Each structure stands twice: as C-alpha cells, then as structure tokens.
Amino acid sequence: SCFGAAENLRDTTTLGILNNNIAVIYHEIGRKELCLEFALKGVFFGERQKNKTVLADAYNTLGNHYYLNYQDSLALKYFSLSLEVRIAASNKLKTSTAFHTWEIFITSLAKKKRV
Numbered sequence: 001s002c003f004g005a006a007e008n009l010r011d012t013t014t015l016g017i018l019n020n021n022i023a024v025i026y027h028e029i030g031r032k033e034l035c036l037e038f039a040l041k042g043v044f045f046g047e048r049q050k051n052k053t054v055l056a057d058a059y060n061t062l063g064n065h066y067y068l069n070y071q072d073s074l075a076l077k078y079f080s081l082s083l084e085v086r087i088a089a090s091n092k093l094k095t096s097t098a099f100h101t102w103e104i105f106i107t108s109l110a111k112k113k114r115v
Contacts (some may be wrong), residue, residue: 020026020057056089
C-alpha cells in the first residue's frame with residue numbers, strides 16, 4: 001500500500017499528504033469523525049517534517065471540517081492558520097487561494113450571522 005511504502009521509507013511528507021487526502025475524501029462522503037482523525041494526522045506529519053504545504057493543507061481541511069459542523073471559532077482558527085502558514089512559505093498562488101477561502105468563510109458568517 002501507499003502507506004506501507006511511505007512508512008518503510010520514513011517519508012513523513014508523503015504520509016502527511018496521504019492522510020490529508022484521505023481526510024478530504026471522508027469529508028466529501030460525510031464521515032466527519034474519520035475526516036477529523038486523518039486531518040489531525042496530516043497536521044502531525046506536517047509539523048514533524050516542518051512541511052508548510054502539508055501543514056497548511058491539513059489546517060484548511062480542519063477549517064472546512066469545523067465550518068460544516070457549525071464550530072465557527074475552530075473553523076476560523078484553522079482557516080487563519082492555513083493562511084498564516086502559506087504567507088510564511090511565500091507561495092503567492094497558494095496564499096491567494098487560502099486568502100480567498102478565508103474571505104469566503106468570513107463573508108458566509110456575516111450573511112448567516114453565525115458569529
């Protein structure tokens with residue numbers, strides 16, 4: 001399996017990417033608890049490897065998870081962390097995308113008066 005190969009190689013970057021991708025899949029099919037579990041693993045591997053891309057992607061996945069579960073303060077925290085990490089990584093395209101996601105989130109909160 002992909003996990004087995006990455007574990008054997010001690011490739012924590014790939015493990016972070018795989019865990020986050022699985023979290024996104026669980027998010028899409030409505031398996032909230034598994035989405036959260038795998039996104040947190042993505043954060044773990046991103047932090048361990050100091051890989052800003054993996055970390056920012058996992059934070060964004062957590063932001064989406066919490067937003068869809070009406071946990072707006074946690075959603076804001078993770079969307080903001082994703083944006084901060086992308087800014088620190090100096091990746092203009094990814095930063096622009098993260099800012100756009102953050103902006104959509106804030107706008108939707110204002111419209112729904114969820115804050």
